[in-house]
Amino acid sequence: MTAIKWSRWSGWEINKLIEMREAGLSVPEIAEVLGRTIYGVNRAIRTRLELEDIQLKTPRWSDEHTAQLISMYREKRCHKLIAQSLNRTSIAVGNRIRYLKILGKI
Known part of the structure; x- marks a missing residue:
């Protein structure tokens, strides 16, 4: 190689x-x-x-979206439902949840 x-x-x-x-x-x-x-x-x-302030297709996670994610996660909602309500993919939601767990926010 x-x-x-x-x-x-x-x-x-x-x-x-x-x-x-x-x-x-x-x-x-x-x-x-x-x-x-x-x-x-x-x-x-x-x-x-x-x-260069060029808009990406998926914006970074805002504090508001993160708070909504945490709230829905604590209500035991599935990743797919969370993703639909936040206009994200299930994979993005799963990755964010893992990140928040590492930070101790969930």
């Missing part, structure tokens, strides 16, 4: 990343097109695009 050499993102790559995100391509699809790792694409989305 050979190591992948890191290289700085070019302006063309950033523009292509923005274009593909707005078109609705998934992170693995973008990584394949750009010849980047999934981790690298995720990191570029979080650092570069958010710094």
Whole structure:
């Protein structure tokens, strides 16, 4: 197995990343097109695009949504129902619940 050499993102790559995100391509699809790792694409989305105030398809968790999630979780609602009411995926809800458990908030 050979190591992948890191290289700085070019302006063309950033523009292509923005274009593909707005078109609705998934992170693995973008990584394949750009010849980047999934981790690298995720990191570029979080650092570069958010710094430039470009809207992502799914916004970060607000304090209000987190409070609603905690409330519904304590009411023993299923992930699917929580996800629908917060306009999130079940996976996103599950990940957030795990994170909140680590923080001791649930």
